Amino acid sequence: MADALRALPARRIVAHVADAARRWNDADFPPRVRVTAEIERRLGYSTPVVEYALDRLFFALRAVELEAAIGAELGSVEALDGVVERRGLPAAWARGVERVAIVSSDSTIGVAVVPAVFALCAKCDVVVKDRSDALVAAFFSSLADEHAAFAAAASARPWTGGDDPDEDALFAGADVLVAFGGDDALRAIRTRCGIETRFVPFGHRASIGRLARADLAALDDALADRIVRDALLYDGEGCLSLHALFVDAAGSDLARVATSLAAACERVALEFPAGARDALPTARTAAYRNLAVFRAAGGSGAVLRGADATLVIDPPAEDALPFLPRVLPVYGGDDDAIVRYVERQRLPVQALGVVAADADAVTLAARIGAVRVAPFGSMQSPPASGHHGGAARITDFVRWIDTA
Amino acid sequence: MPAAAALDARILAAIGAYALDDGAFLDLARALFAHQVEANAPYAAFARTQGFDANRLPGGIERIPAVPAAAFKEARLAAFPPERTATWFETSGTTTHGLSGRHEFDTTRLYEAALLASFDRMLIADGARLRYLNLVPDPRERPHSSLGFMMDVVARRRGDGAGGWYLHADVLDADAFAGAVRRARDDGAAVCVATTAFALVALLDALAERSADLALPAGSRVMETGGFKGRARVVDRAALYRETSARLAVPIGAIVAEYGMTELSSQYYDDPSGRDTIERRVKVAPPWLRPIVVDGDGRPVPHGVVGAIRHIDLANRGSVIAVETEDLGALVPAGLVLLGREQGAELRGCSLDAETLLARRG
Numbered sequence: 001m002a003d004a005l006r007a008l009p010a011r012r013i014v015a016h017v018a019d020a021a022r023r024w025n026d027a028d029f030p031p032r033v034r035v036t037a038e039i040e041r042r043l044g045y046s047t048p049v050v051e052y053a054l055d056r057l058f059f060a061l062r063a064v065e066l067e068a069a070i071g072a073e074l075g076s077v078e079a080l081d082g083v084v085e086r087r088g089l090p091a092a093w094a095r096g097v098e099r100v101a102i103v104s105s106d107s108t109i110g111v112a113v114v115p116a117v118f119a120l121c122a123k124c125d126v127v128v129k130d131r132s133d134a135l136v137a138a139f140f141s142s143l144a145d146e147h148a149a150f151a152a153a154a155s156a157r158p159w160t161g162g163d164d165p166d167e168d169a170l171f172a173g174a175d176v177l178v179a180f181g182g183d184d185a186l187r188a189i190r191t192r193c194g195i196e197t198r199f200v201p202f203g204h205r206a207s208i209g210r211l212a213r214a215d216l217a218a219l220d221d222a223l224a225d226r227i228v229r230d231a232l233l234y235d236g237e238g239c240l241s242l243h244a245l246f247v248d249a250a251g252s253d254l255a256r257v258a259t260s261l262a263a264a265c266e267r268v269a270l271e272f273p274a275g276a277r278d279a280l281p282t283a284r285t286a287a288y289r290n291l292a293v294f295r296a297a298g299g300s301g302a303v304l305r306g307a308d309a310t311l312v313i314d315p316p317a318e319d320a321l322p323f324l325p326r327v328l329p330v331y332g333g334d335d336d337a338i339v340r341y342v343e344r345q346r347l348p349v350q351a352l353g354v355v356a357a358d359a360d361a362v363t364l365a366a367r368i369g370a371v372r373v374a375p376f377g378s379m380q381s382p383p384a385s386g387h388h389g390g391a392a393r394i395t396d397f398v399r400w401i402d403t404a
Numbered sequence: 405m406p407a408a409a410a411l412d413a414r415i416l417a418a419i420g421a422y423a424l425d426d427g428a429f430l431d432l433a434r435a436l437f438a439h440q441v442e443a444n445a446p447y448a449a450f451a452r453t454q455g456f457d458a459n460r461l462p463g464g465i466e467r468i469p470a471v472p473a474a475a476f477k478e479a480r481l482a483a484f485p486p487e488r489t490a491t492w493f494e495t496s497g498t499t500t501h502g503l504s505g506r507h508e509f510d511t512t513r514l515y516e517a518a519l520l521a522s523f524d525r526m527l528i529a530d531g532a533r534l535r536y537l538n539l540v541p542d543p544r545e546r547p548h549s550s551l552g553f554m555m556d557v558v559a560r561r562r563g564d565g566a567g568g569w570y571l572h573a574d575v576l577d578a579d580a581f582a583g584a585v586r587r588a589r590d591d592g593a594a595v596c597v598a599t600t601a602f603a604l605v606a607l608l609d610a611l612a613e614r615s616a617d618l619a620l621p622a623g624s625r626v627m628e629t630g631g632f633k634g635r636a637r638v639v640d641r642a643a644l645y646r647e648t649s650a651r652l653a654v655p656i657g658a659i660v661a662e663y664g665m666t667e668l669s670s671q672y673y674d675d676p677s678g679r680d681t682i683e684r685r686v687k688v689a690p691p692w693l694r695p696i697v698v699d700g701d702g703r704p705v706p707h708g709v710v711g712a713i714r715h716i717d718l719a720n721r722g723s724v725i726a727v728e729t730e731d732l733g734a735l736v737p738a739g740l741v742l743l744g745r746e747q748g749a750e751l752r753g754c755s756l757d758a759e760t761l762l763a764r765r766g
Contacts, residue, residue: 043752108754183760204756237753279732279743282700283712287730290472290702297449298479323757346764348756 004149010080016146021061044276060384069385090404096122097175105181122397129159209353224264226377235325265306424691443483470726477505493550526673536567539599578610594623619653669719
């Protein structure tokens with residue numbers, strides 16, 4: 001139970017979280033070493049990819065960022081501790097709800113950690129059901145080392161696909177249920193919520209990139225590397241991975257961009273080697289690439305390979321996005337073409353990768369329903385204090401008590 | 405003699421003999437490849453990307469350029485002019501953007517000879533003249549279904565003339581099928597139920613709803629084909645066969661899986677010597693069809709290693725000799741272990757996937 005946690009000031013909780021995260025920033029921290037090996041074994045990603053993921057995750061959990069996110073959403077960190085005066089608003093207490101359940105039905109690295117941290121900052125009891133519970137459980141253990149209150153408030157249990165009978169009581173009794181997963185998993189989890197449970201789903205999404213005509217002159221090796229890194233990290237399997245790139249160019253200009261990106265694939269693959277792959281995605285990737293080669297032989301589009309990555313240039317716009325490991329479709333087209341493409345595909349867009357997050361980019365993001373505009377190279381490094389999936393970080397975990 | 409006719413004569417001879425050694429296979433494959441890159445422009449263009457043309461022939465069958473099955477939806481892959489198209493079979497389900505492709509034929513002689521030669525040995529090696537009760541597309545309704553065509557040929561050429569078709573617009577007419585089985589029993593006629601996997605599931609569901617079994621006459625057999633891709637219900641094949649055996653009163657060994665595809669002219673069947681078990685049956689090819697299992701870069705993998713299946717089908721004289729699929733399998737000394745496309749690799753990450761996107765698009 002979170003009684004001991006509720007006795008702590010929120011800023012102290014934040015400090016403990018940040019201290020624990022700081023230990024996890026060290027690649028030689030023994031629990032991290034063990035977890036890294038476990039993630040590699042389970043998911044097949046290469047060591048540099050897993051290390052990158054853990055670095056991004058724990059470097060972001062800094063006190064200043066957590067406090068800024070809480071302050072931005074709740075007005076102040078102290079609002080979590082008791083009634084606070086609020087200018088022009090009733091004095092109120094952002095009291096954390098009692099029970100938060102977080103389900104990560106995907107095999108994604110540490111996706112449950114950030115919501116769990118914010119729920120703990122709100123002084124909630126947190127139960128995480130995770131496909132690969134090694135990371136969450138190990139981090140919770142580090143939190144318990146920081147302060148015993150975390151041991152009672154935070155627990156991690158394995159998610160085995162929804163067949164655990166104890167989950168019915170857990171989900172029905174949760175005040176907030178955060179769920180990450182695919183359509184079927186989210187539908188199934190939603191039906192198990194209590195009538196008053198606040199359900200916060202994070203479904204699967206895709207991310208796309210846009211290289212505007214004005215950006216083409218700036219395309220150098222460094223920019224190409226950043227674009228390709230966003231595509232190749234996690235073998236393109238994250239919702240923040242670059243799944244399709246639109247370049248406002250055609251003909252030789254588009255070919256020049258493609259050549260530059262293929263060269264970047266060679267470089268980035270050295271930094272982030274591909275993970276192990278099952279036979280089925282391997283076969284699908286080969287089939288997609290061979291079909292693109294067949295089309296190219298007939299004069300439609302082109303195929304470039306760089307290391308273990310494949311760039312398919314100008315595939316038919318009516319084709320569904322392939323979502324295959326280390327395969328990046330590159331389309332020639334401007335912002336209007338992107339909008340048409342997203343509408344035709346009915347694509348739920350997470351992030352829009354751009355060279356500069358300027359007003360035009362934000363306008364385009366709004367047109368295609370993207371919830372984040374990210375400079376290339378940072379698509380897969382969202383700030384912990386940002387709005388993941390367009391949602392608030394801590395607001396869902398509190399129930400306001402007004403004194404007016 | 406025109407090249408096509410000469411090739412047909414050689415291929416028909418191999419089919420008739422039901423024998424073709426490695427050297428003869430390669431000779432015929434190279435001749436066929438040379439013919440096709442002369443007469444099939446899209447295939448020729450594709451072959452050139454791999455460094456082959458009519459003057460530079462592949463040295464081994466594993467080097468013959470294999471078009472992805474989906475290419476049949478991208479171009480007319482025929483080694484004869486359009487005006488000579490006698491019939492075509494419509495492809496389905498292998499690409500994502502909804503276009504249907506065609507496998508065209510200038511003659512069905514090779515196709516018919518190939519299918520009968522295999523069927524005779526794999527389903528009716530005892531020479532039985534069966535009654536064919538077909539749970540596959542009726543060729544009168546779906547004239548471009550390769551499966552319907554195949555069973556029509558079999559029923560006409562090998563059947564007792566009293567069979568029928570019980571799948572209409574993908575819906576099983578269970579009552580009519582049950583009536584046909586009762587008549588066969590009355591007539592003492594052994595039957596062959598030729599069925600897609602999903603139609604078989606529908607039949608078993610219908611029988612279960614009625615709490616009924618439907619014993620087939622003695623000597624009957626079941627030929628099952630096709631997977632469950634795109635179907636609402638996926639059933640474990642072993643469970644399907646056990647229930648089929650129980651409800652239709654046929655021995656497990658009389659349930660035979662056929663593996664074919666519209667883009668081919670020949671079929672694989674369960675190895676007759678290993679049909680008493682269900683798990684890990686081995687598919688065997690006729691002598692003019694060779695499977696090659698390849699890795700992600702198209703390189704053949706050793707026996708026992710799972711990869712994508714590539715087919716070298718000499719009966720595909722009018723289209724392309726080599727077709728690559730997304731079907732998974734592994735070669736073993738006895739033949740091919742087919743894993744299909746239903747082998748569920750766990751999706752990693754939180755990205756959308758193509759199948760979910762297509763489902764959302766409706």
